[in-house]
Amino acid sequence: MVGMRDVARKAGVSVSTVSLVVNGTGYVSAAMRAKVEAAMHALNYVPNELARNLYHDRTNVVGVIVPTIRHPFFATLTAGLQGRLFDAGFRTIVCSTADMGGGEEQYVDMLRRHMMDGLIMGGHTAHPTNYWTSIQRPVVAFDRYLGASIPSIGSDHEQGGELAATMFALSGVRHVVEIGGPRSQYNDLLTAQMAAAQADVASDAAAEGESAPVPASASEAVSLSGRSVQDVIGDHSTFPPIRYHLAFEQTLDMAGIRWDYLEVPEVSDFAGYEAAARRAFDRFPEADAIVAPDMAAAFCVQEALRRGVRVPDQMQIMAYDGTYVTDLAGMRITSILQDFEALADAAARRMIDAIAGAEAQEMQEKHVTGGAGAGVGGGADAGSEGEGEVASGRGTRTGDGRDDAPVPAKPAGVVADMVPMQVKLGETTRMTDAVHQLLFGAEAAQTD
């Protein structure tokens, strides 16, 4: 392998000079530069980034963990992230856990061991929050809660659920079948979250002595029984998408519409979606509406066609997610659409800020004394946005560099970006005046 030393020797200069021309840093006379460049070409020199990275302790690689890249939702999300991150100078390394037998930890280790600069976590995890918080390196959570110090991005599922339910209610639906993830899993997550919340906020009034106030039994479905989503879940759950179901059901309950929940085994099990679609028709022949994740919704359309059930007259179908599969499922499926652009954008943004912040912090740790002036200014500029709570009126305070106390180790609290969802109209739902008004307001009809 030809290294800088070889180039230097061949060009009759020192390695540091070679380094200067390779990186375009500092001033090098034209003559020297020419000699060096000639030598580089002659020897076909390629700088070893591993060495460079070792020095800088930075790889410009960020990891993305998703359950499976095969699923259109995650494929789209990943593509978006990759685009945003690339623009910011990062390469992406994706780990789709279901496609390799697990091994999520291996990727987390890459982060820990400095083979990547940050990690966006959008996959399932059985690890407790302290596994994540203990990493002490830039992590961003997608659609899940990973710990108090870890920013979390996701759609506003509560709004999404309400939107779906409202549309059904306004179009006169009487019985909807809701297809979704394993309800029991939500239970576990809720349980875990409650325990975690207790541990986190341990400073509150002493608990009543019982080991942990877990919901009834793990096999019993989470439900509202009269309470609001907020009452059940609080400000954050370990798995935010559950808010969609709770809000959906709550809205339906209020409207006096019957609903039944049908479980699909797990995201990566495509056959499971088809089975669920079939079951929906088998088990609830009197139902007149279905809401389901894209893939399952597509199978529902297919099933309806096969059975001669007229859509949307006899049966309305609504997809939750709105990936491209809703466009090619035999009919364009009406969907509650996640804003992939915005999601990718927000997640990437957080990641980039977190990395910048971490870097700035390291810098500080090194030059223990001062250097706070210009150096930190640049980093802080990016970092400040990342750490700020949405809370009002902190205004100018963040900006100025006067922090004589050692920098606070962790950012404030849960920083969650909620991205709103929209409706993408298709041919699988009925358009009533009420629905039209919901979507477009009272204004003149605005045909797409």
Add this chain to the structure above:
Amino acid sequence: MVGMRDVARKAGVSVSTVSLVVNGTGYVSAAMRAKVEAAMHALNYVPNELARNLYHDRTNVVGVIVPTIRHPFFATLTAGLQGRLFDAGFRTIVCSTADMGGGEEQYVDMLRRHMMDGLIMGGHTAHPTNYWTSIQRPVVAFDRYLGASIPSIGSDHEQGGELAATMFALSGVRHVVEIGGPRSQYNDLLTAQMAAAQADVASDAAAEGESAPVPASASEAVSLSGRSVQDVIGDHSTFPPIRYHLAFEQTLDMAGIRWDYLEVPEVSDFAGYEAAARRAFDRFPEADAIVAPDMAAAFCVQEALRRGVRVPDQMQIMAYDGTYVTDLAGMRITSILQDFEALADAAARRMIDAIAGAEAQEMQEKHVTGGAGAGVGGGADAGSEGEGEVASGRGTRTGDGRDDAPVPAKPAGVVADMVPMQVKLGETTRMTDAVHQLLFGAEAAQTD
């Protein structure tokens, strides 16, 4: 950052001892090991893989380049690769060029600059073959020809095309619309390939003086005009999938079946597929069959449903690829199926071998003198499979370590793995006796 030195100091031992326990190499007394481990935990030590990798000049990361991860075909392929590679101890870093604005070179640079150990290239590239061959590091091509020294993996598209055409012919089709990639692009590729082939095999009889015998004009469609696929393309083309179209058309021509080609702009343009589907029905109302890439085929089904065209009675639809979208397109679409497992397997295998080979070669270069005995044996074992041509009767010869001549620098020639395609039966084609016989032979009907 806490490093080995800190651990060593805290444990009162030397760094090398720490290294030994971290890596489980060599013998360390229980007492020492305990002290070291205690120190590691106390300091929360995490080894820096960057440093380790620098030393070993190996990252255990392989890159995968595809046009877009959003497309089910590439998503599935990528997932498969990731699985196989992970099992072999590699992490995957995927680059989907269309999802970030190009930037394929950046990833190739990661390979060149030792940030990855190998690269599987499955994306479009405008670069000439010598760009690829000059990399001099492990590269494997998927569905494309990148140069004489670069192994290439892909489905047997010629067989696939013939299969599709035969099925149509046997079911009595009279006019098929063929939807596929930009034909002009194939032309360019062919042209480039021919030029390259000339350069490669320059030792042949001197060319007739003309600059280069390029096909008529770049805008004119490649076609057979009586010649066989072999005549037109030869042993390898820059873009093997074109063989599918040529074989398809040739077979149809022989059967006297009319065909028309409809272009779709590019893989990553999903809307383009829908437009093409619509055009197929608009422009060729008398056609009674369509063959198209999965996504386009799905839109064709949708279009047929919308127009009230009965499938498969009035119109047969066949998909080329057979990803999961053919299962949820309103009807199960009959498809010519790529064997994703086998493809991923073959590509990963080649990659792993190539990396092992490269490593073995490096080893040799270092210990210039000997060391050929056991050391190389291990590497060669893996390497031999990778480099061997399919040629018969080399048998035992490969095994024994007696190679006194300096190892041949590059593997023999184009090493291409051809993976056969199959038919996945759906509801969009007609099953005639003849077709049945084609698929299942003369034996007793074997209902699925």
Add this chain to the structure above:
DNA sequence: CTGTTAGCGCTTTCAC
């Protein structure tokens, strides 16, 4: 068995 030492290939003060 354990410690000392010399790098892996590049970057970056700091003198000349």
Add this chain to the structure above:
DNA sequence: GTGAAAGCGCTAACAG
């Protein structure tokens, strides 16, 4: 402007 030298954090001889 350019070179010499001291690492980045870890590994692997080679002595003890």
